Amino acid sequence: KNQVEQSPQSLIILEGKNCTLQCNYTVSPFSNLRWYKQDTGRGPVSLTIMTFSENTKSNGRYTATLDADTKQSSLHITASQLSDSASYICVVSAIGGNNRLAFGKGNQVVVIP
Amino acid sequence: GAVVSQHPSWVICKSGTSVKIECRSLDFQATTMFWYRQFPKQSLMLMATSNEGSKATYEQGVEKDKFLINHASLTLSTLTVTSAHPEDSSFYICSASPVSGTGGANYEQYFGPGTRLTVT
Numbered sequence: 001k002n003q004v005e006q007s008p009q010s011l012i013i014l015e016g017k018n019c020t021l022q023c024n025y026t027v028s029p030f031s032n033l034r035w036y037k038q039d040t041g042r043g044p045v046s047l048t049i050m051t052f053s054e055n056t057k058s059n060g061r062y063t064a065t066l067d068a069d070t071k072q073s074s075l076h077i078t079a080s081q082l083s084d085s086a087s088y089i090c091v092v093s094a095i096g097g098n099n100r101l102a103f104g105k106g107n108q109v110v111v112i113p
Numbered sequence: 114g115a116v117v118s119q120h121p122s123w124v125i126c127k128s129g130t131s132v133k134i135e136c137r138s139l140d141f142q143a144t145t146m147f148w149y150r151q152f153p154k155q156s157l158m159l160m161a162t163s164n165e166g167s168k169a170t171y172e173q174g175v176e177k178d179k180f181l182i183n184h185a186s187l188t189l190s191t192l193t194v195t196s197a198h199p200e201d202s203s204f205y206i207c208s209a210s211p212v213s214g215t216g217g218a219n220y221e222q223y224f225g226p227g228t229r230l231t232v233t
Binding site: 101 | 155156157162204221223224225227229
C-alpha cells in the first residue's frame with residue numbers, strides 16, 4: 001500500500017476558480033511534507049515544504065496546510081490560471097530516512113478558460 | 114540557486130545500444146544524488162541513491178548491471194542504461210541534495226528537468 005495517497009486523482013477547473021487537493025500519509029516518524037508541481041515532460045518543482053511544527057505555508061497563490069496529528073495535508077490553489085495545469089505531487093519524508101522520499105501519484109489539474 | 118540540469122533532455126536509441134544520462138548540480142555541491150524513473154501517469158520511482166565517491170545503492174528490483182551509476186564528483190552523476198530495450202523507455206529524473214553551506218537547504222532534494230528515453 002502506498003504510504004502517500006492523494007485525491008482527487010484528477011480534476012478540471014475553470015480559470016479564476018479555486019481548488020483544494022488532498023494528501024493523506026502514513027509515513028512515520030514524520031520529518032517533513034512537500035508539495036511539488038510537475039508540468040508535463042518536466043521535473044518536479046518545489047512549491048512548499050513543511051515540518052511537524054508548521055501547519056500552513058504559502059507560496060504565492062499556493063497555500064499548503066498540514067495536520068500532523070491526522071496525517072493530512074492540503075494544497076489550495078487560489079484564482080487558478082491556465083499555467084496551473086500540471087500534476088501536483090505530495091511527498092513525505094521520514095526522520096532518519098536518509099533523505100528518502102515517499103511520493104504520491106499526484107493530482108492532475110487541468111485549468112480551462 | 115539550487116539548479117539541477119540533465120543532459121540530454123530526450124534521446125532515442127535502438128534496442129541493444131547503451132545510453133548515458135548526465136545529472137549536474139550547477140550552483141551547489143551534492144553529496145547525494147538520486148535517480149528516479151517515471152512512467153506515464155505514475156509517481157516517481159526511486160531507482161538508486163548515489164553518494165560521491167562510493168558505489169550506488171540500488172532499490173529492490175533494479176538491476177545494477179543494467180543501470181550503471183557513477184557519481185565521480187560533487188556536481189556530476191551519470192546513469193548509463195546498458196543494452197537498452199523498449200521496456201526501458203521512460204522518463205528518467207535525477208535529484209540532488211546539497212552539501213551543507215554550498216547552496217540550498219541540505220534537507221531538500223532539487224530535481225532535474227528529466228530525460229525522456231525512447232528505445233526503438
